[in-house]
Amino acid sequence: MDPEVQKLIQREEQRQEEQIGLIASENFASKAVLEATGSVFTNKYSEGYSRKRYYAGNEVVDDMEELAIERAKKLFGAEHANVQPYSGSPANMEVFFALLQAGDTILSLDLAQGGHLTHGSPVNFSGKGYRFIHYSLDRETETIDYDKVAEQAAQEKPKLILSGFTAYPRQVDFKRMAKIAAEVGAYSMADISHISGLVVAGEHVSPFPETDVVMTTTHKTLRGPRGAMIMCKEEIAKQIDKAVFPGMQGGPHNHSNAAKAVAFAEAMTPEFKAYAGQIVRNAKALAEGLKQKGFRLVSGGTDTHLLLVDLTPKKVTGRQAQLGLEKAGIIQNMNMIPYDTRKPFDPSGLRLGTPGVTTRGMKEPEMEKIADFIDRSVQHIEDDAYLEGVKQEVKEFATKFPVYR
Numbered sequence: 083m084d085p086e087v088q089k090l091i092q093r094e095e096q097r098q099e100e101q102i103g104l105i106a107s108e109n110f111a112s113k114a115v116l117e118a119t120g121s122v123f124t125n126k127y128s129e130g131y132s133r134k135r136y137y138a139g140n141e142v143v144d145d146m147e148e149l150a151i152e153r154a155k156k157l158f159g160a161e162h163a164n165v166q167p168y169s170g171s172p173a174n175m176e177v178f179f180a181l182l183q184a185g186d187t188i189l190s191l192d193l194a195q196g197g198h199l200t201h202g203s204p205v206n207f208s209g210k211g212y213r214f215i216h217y218s219l220d221r222e223t224e225t226i227d228y229d230k231v232a233e234q235a236a237q238e239k240p241k242l243i244l245s246g247f248t249a250y251p252r253q254v255d256f257k258r259m260a261k262i263a264a265e266v267g268a269y270s271m272a273d274i275s276h277i278s279g280l281v282v283a284g285e286h287v288s289p290f291p292e293t294d295v296v297m298t299t300t301h302k303t304l305r306g307p308r309g310a311m312i313m314c315k316e317e318i319a320k321q322i323d324k325a326v327f328p329g330m331q332g333g334p335h336n337h338s339n340a341a342k343a344v345a346f347a348e349a350m351t352p353e354f355k356a357y358a359g360q361i362v363r364n365a366k367a368l369a370e371g372l373k374q375k376g377f378r379l380v381s382g383g384t385d386t387h388l389l390l391v392d393l394t395p396k397k398v399t400g401r402q403a404q405l406g407l408e409k410a411g412i413i414q415n416m417n418m419i420p421y422d423t424r425k426p427f428d429p430s431g432l433r434l435g436t437p438g439v440t441t442r443g444m445k446e447p448e449m450e451k452i453a454d455f456i457d458r459s460v461q462h463i464e465d466d467a468y469l470e471g472v473k474q475e476v477k478e479f480a481t482k483f484p485v486y487r
């Protein structure tokens with residue numbers, strides 16, 4: 083009944099099929115996940131928790147939410163799971179609201195070094211409502227110096243120490259972070275939104291069981307619907323639940339929660355484990371391909387699904403590269419690099435990730451090809467005719483790996 087929107091959906095599907103999506107936080111959800119997201123669960127209100135709802139008619143929603151919770155707990159090895167958070171930013175807000183008082187001190191990594199907006203950016207609720215102290219990456223290795231974090235924690239006595247990042251290509255030692263927090267009587271929190279698919283597949287060390295509270299979105303490497311969840315130790319479960327509802331949210335998005343349950347089941351399969359392993363192998367292959375073409379990688383490479391490229395040696399800025407590569411059909415995002423001397427809207431770096439291309443079935447040889455597309459495009463970043471030529475090559479290449487068609 084709405085050809086205008088139908089056409090937009092078709093155009094977006096075509097765009098996704100014909101371009102190479104390298105945004106590290108994006109993925110392609112399965113048709114089963116899309117189907118659950120578009121299901122009749124969208125019609126139902128269900129403020130409260132299972133068997134304790136404020137509206138009638140929730141017997142099926144209760145069963146569905148219980149199933150999602152049980153699957154989440156089993157998948158991650160968590161004591162408690164709340165699957166109601168709408169997305170990552172509200173979920174982080176809910177954790178802070180549950181465990182802290184306004185103005186309390188949180189120790190986290192700055193957005194400019196790979197953290198997240200909600201990890202204390204001054205323009206965000208987090209930076210306005212709490213006192214954030216940031217740890218920094220080591221200038222040489224561009225990785226976390228855990229001894230320095232411990233020193234800062236001892237000095238600042240934060241109430242919460244936050245790890246888990248959006249632009250950090252290396253493994254995070256969650257056990258060490260939890261230990262540092264425990265030593266100063268702080269809560270340990272891990273935001274594993276980017277890596278949760280790798281964690282459940284054993285490709286990244288798990289923050290469980292040491293970490294007090296773990297937040298993840300469900301749509302990145304985990305490949306579920308847009309949404310989030312909070313998992314925690316049983317001793318703080320009531321505080322977390324109260325902060326989600328009625329603290330911050332009203333009715334849960336039941337259609338998303340049904341789709342989360344589907345994604346959790348998918349993530350328990352051997353196919354998903356193989357998928358997560360391939361994500362990391364692809365990221366390493368892409369990193370190698372780019373290094374061979376003279377690109378500098380922050381920290382020298384990657385252990386995860388993402389890489390951060392320092393474009394300085396190529397004499398191209400992040401913004402120039404983002405716009406030029408987009409013209410060539412290669413979708414990525416400009417990003418600050420550690421100790422960047424440039425500004426966020428035109429930084430020195432580019433963030434690339436392999437979850438999406440891996441879902442399409444691409445492997446190491448395809449990563450070499452993508453490195454070549456990127457290299458040639460960056461060499462001709464101001465030459466629209468050349469970039470249009472690459473775009474045609476990219477289309478031919480990408481459509482050999484169909485997503486939904």
Ligand code: DSN
Nearest residue numbers: 106107170198248249
């Ligand atoms: N916007 C997400 C990312 O790209 O990392 C985080 O919320």
